[in-house]
Amino acid sequence: MTPSRREFLHRSGKATLALAASRWTGACTPATRPTNVVLIFTDDQGYEDVGIYGAKGFRTPHLDRLASEGMHFTDFYASEGVCSASRASLLTGCYASRVSILGALSPDAQVGLHPGEVTIAEILKPLGYATAAVGKWHLGHGSEFLPLRHGFDEYFGLPYSNDMWPVDYDGISISGVSQYPPLPLIEGNEVVETVDELTDQDRLTTRYTERAVQFIDRSANGPFFLYLAHSMPHVPLGVSPRFKGSSEQGLYGDVIQEIDWSVGQVLEALDRNGIAENTLVIFTSDNGPWLNYGNHAGSTGPLREGKGTALEGGPRVPAIMRWPGRIEAESICDGLASTIDILPTVAAITGASLPEQPIDGVNILSLLELQSGAVPRTQFWFYYTGELRAVREGRWKRVFEHRTRSYVGVEPGADGHPGPYEFITVPEALYDLDLDIGETVDVAKQHLDIVNRLDEIGEVARSTLGDRLTGRIGSEVRPPGRRSLGRSDSVDHLAARAVVMTSTPSHPSYPVDTGVLVDGLLGSADFRDGRWVAVQGVDFQATLDLEASVEVTRVSLDCLQVQSAWIMLPHLVEFSVSDDGSNWMNLESVSTSAEPDPSVIARRLSSSIAGVAARYVRVTARNHSQLPDWHVGVGGEAWIFIDEIIIEGRPLTA
Numbered sequence: 001m002t003p004s005r006r007e008f009l010h011r012s013g014k015a016t017l018a019l020a021a022s023r024w025t026g027a028c029t030p031a032t033r034p035t036n037v038v039l040i041f042t043d044d045q046g047y048e049d050v051g052i053y054g055a056k057g058f059r060t061p062h063l064d065r066l067a068s069e070g071m072h073f074t075d076f077y078a079s080e081g082v083c084s085a086s087r088a089s090l091l092t093g094c095y096a097s098r099v100s101i102l103g104a105l106s107p108d109a110q111v112g113l114h115p116g117e118v119t120i121a122e123i124l125k126p127l128g129y130a131t132a133a134v135g136k137w138h139l140g141h142g143s144e145f146l147p148l149r150h151g152f153d154e155y156f157g158l159p160y161s162n163d164m165w166p167v168d169y170d171g172i173s174i175s176g177v178s179q180y181p182p183l184p185l186i187e188g189n190e191v192v193e194t195v196d197e198l199t200d201q202d203r204l205t206t207r208y209t210e211r212a213v214q215f216i217d218r219s220a221n222g223p224f225f226l227y228l229a230h231s232m233p234h235v236p237l238g239v240s241p242r243f244k245g246s247s248e249q250g251l252y253g254d255v256i257q258e259i260d261w262s263v264g265q266v267l268e269a270l271d272r273n274g275i276a277e278n279t280l281v282i283f284t285s286d287n288g289p290w291l292n293y294g295n296h297a298g299s300t301g302p303l304r305e306g307k308g309t310a311l312e313g314g315p316r317v318p319a320i321m322r323w324p325g326r327i328e329a330e331s332i333c334d335g336l337a338s339t340i341d342i343l344p345t346v347a348a349i350t351g352a353s354l355p356e357q358p359i360d361g362v363n364i365l366s367l368l369e370l371q372s373g374a375v376p377r378t379q380f381w382f383y384y385t386g387e388l389r390a391v392r393e394g395r396w397k398r399v400f401e402h403r404t405r406s407y408v409g410v411e412p413g414a415d416g417h418p419g420p421y422e423f424i425t426v427p428e429a430l431y432d433l434d435l436d437i438g439e440t441v442d443v444a445k446q447h448l449d450i451v452n453r454l455d456e457i458g459e460v461a462r463s464t465l466g467d468r469l470t471g472r473i474g475s476e477v478r479p480p481g482r483r484s485l486g487r488s489d490s491v492d493h494l495a496a497r498a499v500v501m502t503s504t505p506s507h508p509s510y511p512v513d514t515g516v517l518v519d520g521l522l523g524s525a526d527f528r529d530g531r532w533v534a535v536q537g538v539d540f541q542a543t544l545d546l547e548a549s550v551e552v553t554r555v556s557l558d559c560l561q562v563q564s565a566w567i568m569l570p571h572l573v574e575f576s577v578s579d580d581g582s583n584w585m586n587l588e589s590v591s592t593s594a595e596p597d598p599s600v601i602a603r604r605l606s607s608s609i610a611g612v613a614a615r616y617v618r619v620t621a622r623n624h625s626q627l628p629d630w631h632v633g634v635g636g637e638a639w640i641f642i643d644e645i646i647i648e649g650r651p652l653t654a
């Protein structure tokens with residue numbers, strides 16, 4: 001392995017830390033004004049895609065200035081290499097698995113950041129901070145999840161990724177059926193425009209910047225928190241005309257140069273208002289580059305793989321923090337730190353209260369202040385969509401065997417078109433990131449004691465936050481916010497707590513006890529909420545024993561439809577009742593038609609009868625088995641998701 005520039009940075013960083021610590025004697029005066037916080041978050045910007053980190057083919061003078069006036073980090077991690085998970089962590093100080101925001105939420109997602117989760121904006125509000133979110137949100141797009149519900153006074157931006165739109169890779173609108181609705185631009189909770197063309201994408205960075213600067217100008221007198229989350233440089237790339245062709249690299253470089261200009265505008269606004277001294281500015285990225293986009297993707301430098309992986313190129317990102325008078329100029333931090341540490345650090349700086357619920361972040365003020373020997377973060381857990389793929393302690397990274405996307409050995413796309421992924425199994429290994437930042441040499445055999453210790457850390461992670469690789473359920477996982485189906489959460493009826501016998505258990509991917517069918521609780525729009533019994537490609541039958549005869553007047557079955565997730569209403573539901581368990585009386589069946597319908601609904605399918613004495617009730621839900629012709633998954637196995645079997649009537653009078 002040839003020594004990389006990163007290794008050089010690493011070594012020089014240690015020297016700088018040591019030097020700085022000796023002349024940094026804590027002589028700073030206490031801030032007389034509250035500290036403002038500006039958090040700039042870019043999308044898919046690679047570890048190397050800032051001048052000071054080694055960018056090639058474009059320049060970032062404003063980011064480099066930010067670093068020269070503050071600190072930049074060599075070992076800083078977004079929580080996961082994917083958008084929604086990363087953002088949930090940034091704003092809550094929690095690993096994404098703790099708050100159950102996994103992957104990248106799609107426009108038909110029925111979950112979002114739980115309204116009870118506490119964000120950076122929410123810890124600052126009680127202190128009188130003005131708060132604004134500008135740009136990409138991606139933590140749920142319904143008004144119940146948008147920034148105004150999470151502590152922000154104002155919001156302007158896209159609710160999810162800018163490629164979730166009905167436009168093809170050439171920028172041409174898709175004429176037929178698209179997976180995606182028009183891409184909304186949101187002000188507050190309202191859609192004010194749609195982003196329909198590449199020229200609309202071109203304006204996003206400048207429009208976000210104008211909003212951010214307006215907010216700073218308006219809020220300069222009081223403390224404020226600005227969260228500026230650029231949609232760029234996520235594909236499809238867009239750049240304003242004055243930056244088009246401005247870099248040697250091409251469009252990606254142009255886009256970064258406009259983001260850099262944006263950073264300069266923010267810094268200028270702080271200077272103009274005389275508040276640079278009492279403002280902490282943080283710049284980082286949500287995950288590594290989407291490498292199969294070739295010249296429309298960034299670079300990880302020496303790191304292995306990129307976005308969508310738990311190898312270093314996925315979560316390790318550039319990070320710069322400036323806080324004049326408190327963070328030494330031109331300092332470099334090679335301590336372990338993460339986006340999840342920003343919330344507790346901001347809390348420590350501002351005196352805000354931490355959330356009452358447990359979080360995973362730690363206060364890294366000691367790193368910012370170059371306190372000698374400070375190691376506020378000793379470990380990092382590399383989750384990806386619920387899988388614990390690796391853990392790090394100090395210089396050591398223990399990778400657990402897992403399947404992953406890979407960009408190695410496949411030809412990337414170009415000019416806005418993606419190339420394919422490879423999928424590989426990464427074997428378990430131990431890497432020494434200080435000597436081998438590229439994760440190339442497994443040193444597990446030479447360090448069995450370290451392997452054992454990191455395996456124990458992995459076990460702690462699994463028991464706390466779960467692990468889909470080993471089928472573990474975490475004891476501290478909290479649920480996501482779930483979109484309401486606009487109805488009560490519970491229902492009272494005669495079959496509550498009846499004995500249930502079913503033709504099949506719920507599918508192993510949705511391991512739900514069939515007792516949920518009569519627990520009086522109704523499922524939400526989130527089919528993963530643990531309240532729906534799921535079967536794929538087969539019919540489902542349940543027989544209830546009410547343990548005594550009752551007078552039944554109506555039998556109903558609650559069924560979910562999420563066609564985009566291949567969940568259909570049963571095409572037929574049959575009902576029958578019996579008083580002795582052998583003589584059955586069929587009630588009227590209910591059929592549904594399988595028409596295209598994008599709405600996520602729960603339909604209660606019912607059959608009424610004149611009061612009949614019955615102790616047993618049987619419900620049979622007939623599946624489509626195969627998805628119909630019009631469905632994108634035509635011929636594939638359809639799912640049905642069913643929940644409560646509701647028995648109405650009255651007890652028999654003696």
Ligand SMILES: [Ca+2]
Pocket residue numbers: 043044082083234286287
């Ligand atoms: Ca991203």
Ligand SMILES: [Ca+2]
Pocket residue numbers: 516517518519520521522523531643644
């Ligand atoms: Ca139920």
